Amino acid sequence: MIRSLLLLCMLLSIVAADPLKKRISKKYAEPTPVGFWPLNEDYKLKDVSGGHADGVATGAVLDLTQRGQFCSAYKFDGNNESYIEFPNSEDGTLDTKYSMTMMAYVYPTGKIGPIFHYGSDTYGMLLWHSDFVAGVHSQTLYMPVRNGNSDNSSLISSPVNGNTWNLLAATYDYDSGTESLYVNGVLVTSKVIGSMELKTQFEVRMGAVTHDDRFFEGYITCMQLYDRALTADQIVMAGFDKHCPKCGPPPPPPSPTGPPNVIGDPHMKTFDGRPYSFQGTCWYTLVKDCIDSQFEITAEFVPREDTGDEIKTRALNINVRVREENVHVDRDNTVTVSGEGKHINVENDGHMVTLSFTLKDSTFKMEWVGRKHSFHINFTGSRYLGKLCGLLGNADGDTRNDFQKPDGTVVHDANEFGESWKVLDKTCD
Numbered sequence: 001m002i003r004s005l006l007l008l009c010m011l012l013s014i015v016a017a018d019p020l021k022k023r024i025s026k027k028y029a030e031p032t033p034v035g036f037w038p039l040n041e042d043y044k045l046k047d048v049s050g051g052h053a054d055g056v057a058t059g060a061v062l063d064l065t066q067r068g069q070f071c072s073a074y075k076f077d078g079n080n081e082s083y084i085e086f087p088n089s090e091d092g093t094l095d096t097k098y099s100m101t102m103m104a105y106v107y108p109t110g111k112i113g114p115i116f117h118y119g120s121d122t123y124g125m126l127l128w129h130s131d132f133v134a135g136v137h138s139q140t141l142y143m144p145v146r147n148g149n150s151d152n153s154s155l156i157s158s159p160v161n162g163n164t165w166n167l168l169a170a171t172y173d174y175d176s177g178t179e180s181l182y183v184n185g186v187l188v189t190s191k192v193i194g195s196m197e198l199k200t201q202f203e204v205r206m207g208a209v210t211h212d213d214r215f216f217e218g219y220i221t222c223m224q225l226y227d228r229a230l231t232a233d234q235i236v237m238a239g240f241d242k243h244c245p246k247c248g249p250p251p252p253p254p255s256p257t258g259p260p261n262v263i264g265d266p267h268m269k270t271f272d273g274r275p276y277s278f279q280g281t282c283w284y285t286l287v288k289d290c291i292d293s294q295f296e297i298t299a300e301f302v303p304r305e306d307t308g309d310e311i312k313t314r315a316l317n318i319n320v321r322v323r324e325e326n327v328h329v330d331r332d333n334t335v336t337v338s339g340e341g342k343h344i345n346v347e348n349d350g351h352m353v354t355l356s357f358t359l360k361d362s363t364f365k366m367e368w369v370g371r372k373h374s375f376h377i378n379f380t381g382s383r384y385l386g387k388l389c390g391l392l393g394n395a396d397g398d399t400r401n402d403f404q405k406p407d408g409t410v411v412h413d414a415n416e417f418g419e420s421w422k423v424l425d426k427t428c429d
């Protein structure tokens with residue numbers, strides 16, 4: 001009630017006085033955090049919001065290794081003694097009991113646990129270990145009510161990629177009673193839970209908590225807390241705040257049309273251009289949508305007839321699946337279509353079979369020359385950049401993370417990487 005009165009007063013003053021309107025709308029455009037911990041080399045645990053909630057680290061340490069776009073961050077070891085405490089003072093600086101936004105850049109490397117939470121028996125924002133496919137975690141939000149034990153507020157999102165930076169944000173808006181989760185400035189899920197006061201009066205911790213034995217492992221930088229629900233645009237802008245500088249020249253942005261990918265025999269090249277040699281036999285995932293598995297392109301490799309002791313393989317059959325529809329092409333360019341749907345376009349000129357399909361803003365195109373055992377896959381559009389996985393990598397413009405296994409770990413060995421993408425439930429010719 002008090003809050004809606006306050007809002008009404010603000011609206012009235014906006015109408016009444018133009019300069020004030022300007023001030024308020026400017027303030028709204030650049031919301032002021034109530035807690036801002038850059039968690040980097042320049043500011044360490046300092047609260048740069050002007051509040052006095054400097055962090056105190058136990059077990060979590062400043063790490064100065066460049067990791068992607070950041071040159072420093074705090075490292076959490078995934079054990080009970082790795083955390084940072086932020087004092088929530090008597091006057092409740094961090095007690096954002098009405099609307100709030102919690103946001104940070106998070107780089108998960110292994111174990112999953114709470115990221116930022118209040119009190120000893122409640123959570124604010126945490127990363128959770130569900131749906132752990134190809135390094136994709138989900139982000140969970142739990143907004144406990146101040147007076148009561150309602151736990152109808154949990155909200156789960158995917159995806160959050162492992163071994164890369166994700167700008168995670170969770171918001172709650174008292175007026176609309178809505179909680180939301182954002183990943184990299186994109187709203188991924190939201191839910192109306194009603195207007196309520198949140199249990200934000202307690203001690204605040206990042207990392208390990210005392211009442212749960214799941215502990216976050218990875219890196220965090222640029223933690224920000226607001227007493228209002230930011231919009232997607234405001235979250236993105238806040239992610240660019242000068243207190244959270246990016247380091248060095250950024251990796252070149254991937255071209256809007258995905259770079260062509262060619263597989264000859266036996267060499268492979270990822271979408272990002274990393275060449276390697278891999279001699280597996282049987283079916284392997286070349287590329288798939290690692291977010292919700294809307295499509296997958298697989299190939300069967302067999303040993304070449306003309307090789308001696310050293311096994312060399314080449315592609316024999318290709319399968320493209322989009323949702324429930326499958327198109328299989330063999331070495332004689334014979335095309336077999338099965339399943340539901342008309343997503344995949346097939347062109348066959350006898351010499352080459354071209355399969356193409358469009359999902360979201362992206363068109364994938366594969367050319368297969370059965371007699372030469374060669375294929376070429378490329379795609380246009382940006383929605384899948386960084387969201388692919390398989391033998392052709394993730395197409396994020398960075399060759400260093402291309403050898404990522406289905407469990408999200410990045411390895412150096414081409415054989416270990418290649419074998420990890422074997423399709424287990426398919427038999428071979």
Ligand SMILES: *[C@@H]1O[C@H](CO)[C@@H](O)[C@H](O)[C@H]1NC(C)=O
Pocket residue numbers: 080081
């Ligand atoms: C963490 O766990 C270890 C081993 O279980 C235990 O000895 C130690 O006391 C714990 N530390 C804290 C701070 O709870």
Ligand SMILES: *[C@@H]1O[C@H](CO)[C@@H](O)[C@H](O)[C@H]1NC(C)=O
Pocket residue numbers: 145150152153192193194195
């Ligand atoms: C959640 O619980 C609160 C308090 O009990 C209630 O007001 C609200 O309607 C509930 N929301 C949903 C989505 O069930």
Ligand SMILES: *[C@@H]1O[C@H](CO)[C@@H](O)[C@H](O)[C@H]1NC(C)=O
Pocket residue numbers: 257258259260365367376378379380
């Ligand atoms: C994708 O491959 C097709 C067939 O080779 C080609 O016509 C097209 O230009 C390629 N697109 C890109 C972006 O390389």
Ligand SMILES: [Ca+2]
Pocket residue numbers: 272393394395396397398399400401402
């Ligand atoms: Ca890559």
